[in-house]
Amino acid sequence: MNARQAFAEALLAAEPVCPPGLTTWNGSAPEKRFAVYRNTVTVGLVDALADSFPVTLQLVGEDFFRAMAREFARQTPPRSPVLALYGDGFAEFIEAFPPVAALSYLADLARLELMRVQAWHAADAAAVAAETIVRLLDDAAALPQARFTLHPSVRLLRSRHAVVSLWAAHQSEAPSSSLATIDTASAESALVLRNGLEVEISVIDEAAAIFIELLQQGRAFGLAAGQALDADSRFDLAQTLGLLVRSGALADLTISGSTTS
Amino acid sequence: MTARADRLRPIGAVPGQKRRSLPERAGIGLKPEHLQEILDTAPDIGFFEIHAENYMVDGGPFHHYLTRIRERYPLSIHGVGLSIGGEDALDERHLDRLAVLLDRYQPESFSEHLAWSSHGGTFLNDLLPVPYHAATLARVCEHIDRVQDRLKRRMLLENPATYVEFAASTMAEPDFIGEVVRRSGCGLLLDVNNVYVSSINHGRDQRAAVSAMPLAAVGQIHLAGFAEDTDAAGASLLIDSHGAPVAEAVWDLYRYALDRLGPMPTLIERDNDIPPLPVLLAEAQQAERIMKRLSPIASREAVA
Structure with a gap:
């Protein structure tokens, strides 16, 4: 040596x-x-x-x-x-x-924290204008084929544990009050993304996680929504889209070959 | 002047490309804790310095703030991960990242360390000491040549703070650095705290250590605070902690260096136990007061 x-x-x-x-x-x-x-x-x-x-x-x-x-x-x-x-x-x-x-929840909590760091430093991208999304939603012919590019910071975590609640309970000075009420064994999914200069971490349900994951993979809007509904008939498409629009998660949109930023 | 002088170009200057240099003022390290306050209060400071590696991320708040601060202030980019003293070939991907960063922010100065920090593909996260002999000299010069070719600019090389020496060394540190400067044409980032720390740690005279450096090549000065420990024999062992104000003995050595150099861009480095912004600004002002009080002889020599 x-x-x-x-x-x-x-x-x-x-x-x-x-x-x-x-x-x-x-x-x-x-x-x-x-x-x-x-x-x-x-x-x-x-x-x-x-x-x-x-x-x-x-x-x-x-x-x-x-x-x-x-x-x-x-x-x-x-x-x-x-x-x-x-x-x-x-x-x-x-x-x-x-x-x-x-x-048993600690590893997923660490995964969530790593995603937060990755989202913090991910590439910048402007969001598709809200009016463009509204117009698309009115276009019943184009909507099912629309494909989105999600913001580079978007990360999804599906955990068998309540790691988002655990994480959120440690964001204030005195975390102990709400900690006792968390059932760590209840499954949670997290949407992690950077909105402007802030990283936001939201709890989303399993069907929403499926929907967003498929969009992120470049699958068509109609297919993603259908699979989410198959997974859970209570899937709230409007609420999930609202969350994505509000948090600037939709960075680009392709409708039958044309791109609208 | 020695024969070395005709190889030296003004700091940052490359033929055919006009590039400004850092002002002869004091600057401070740019810390995440202070970003918004700097934009809000627009402090009167000569320049900011960043560690290159902290900004080698795709986007987000760091680039947002640095873009805005760079529009208002001169910038020095200081690398801590290139491993110029390493036995491995330089990491070309890291050089690419540096090239992207320098292209984006067009800093007035780029500097790196006479040290190694990677080995066998592992990043060791420290500025580790290099033995001073013919083989390491050749390798360091080869690496600096590659850096300057790839980045298309002259770099400054910083003298290290060290805690051990090597049986294999055959050259004194200032001679080694002088030879690197002569062969590669790089400049010297004279870290006065490092000279002081190393002098105490190795039983040398700190003023002689400054005087023996290739002072004609100095393009910037670093000042920082150290921590105090002792070695196994109970002798003073100073740690280059960057976690304290600049020590009085280091201010003295700074005055000594400036008497020989004339006014020089000077950075107050602080990387641990970061104080409020005004504390760092006050240290920078102290450096500028010392720069302004230079003896007329030193100033004339510097201009001549």
Whole structure:
């Protein structure tokens, strides 16, 4: 192993080690000096995860979170210097991390938080004008074939747990009051998107999630609405469309070959 | 003047392309906490500096605010992830991202570090030390050549803060940096705090360390605060934390450097324990007061 490889491996080693070939002006043992680098590397990565997963941190406590994040960072250090998006795979790590096995909702909560970060930094796109949508809704011939391009920030999460309610309960200074009323075992779906400069996270029902997912895949409006209704006859198309329009989620619209922005 | 001078171009200047340089004033790092306040209050500050990697995202609030702030202020883009001192080839995708960012914001200055931060495809999230010998010198110069070719501009290279030295080193740091500057034609971002931290950490004289640097190539200065620790022998070990105000000893070394350099764009760096904006602006004003109080001899030399 060459000297650089040894240095790099010692930075992320679980136990404090010091690579060979280091010297100090006063002959002091280099371990303590090398530990400054070890510390900077892991603290920086743990801080990045703490910034991106603040509710996950609150749910397990700061000390536990930092220990868990350090484990993850050592096993899965970033591959890119763009740390704003570091945290891919953290939810899967949590899912398989025995000490939090009892918190079955924690991994999905981390997924939701990663989506929030991704939405925050996603590309910008202007929304289709509301009047264009209104005109389309009046055009019974064109409507079923219309295809939408969703805003690049749009993310969907379908969870077996009430992770959106859990997340929302931690957005105020005193989260404990509403926490007690959340049944974490009730399934929830989330729509995550950036509206202007703010990321919005809404609970949507399963049928709405199906509808939006199909639109996002570029499927025709009629097909998406039909599948949502098949999944749940109570699917409220008007309400779901209203949510998408209000939150600027519809970035482009194609009607039988023509594009209307 | 040495033979080196004729290889040097004005900072940021590339033949056939007119590019402004940073003003001879103080600037501060642009922090997310302060974005709206800067737009609302339009503080009188020489320039802002960003870390390139923080803005390598597709869209959203960071670009929204930076676009507006850049319209009003000179900008320095400072990379922390290129790993110029790395053993691996430069990450071309990262260079592409840098090219996109520089093209979008047209900064007056671009700088990076004499350090490595990636190895074997893993990003290690720190500015790690490079041994100073012929092989690392050749590699660093090769990497800087590639950066300057790809980005079509001269870059500034920042001297590091280090905590250990290498048995394999055969050159003193200022000699290594001087040779990099001479061979690659890059400029020097003189981080006065790093000179101070490294001098204390390695038992050197900090003024001699400044004087030995290739001062004719300096295009910008960084000032920052450090944290204090001790090594295994109980000797002072300073940590380049960027989490405290600039120390008095570093202000002194800054005066010493400015006496040799003349007025110089100077950044107050703060990346941890970010204080309210006015606190950073006050530190920048202190740097500008020192710049204005330069002895007439130093100012004349700088102009000449």
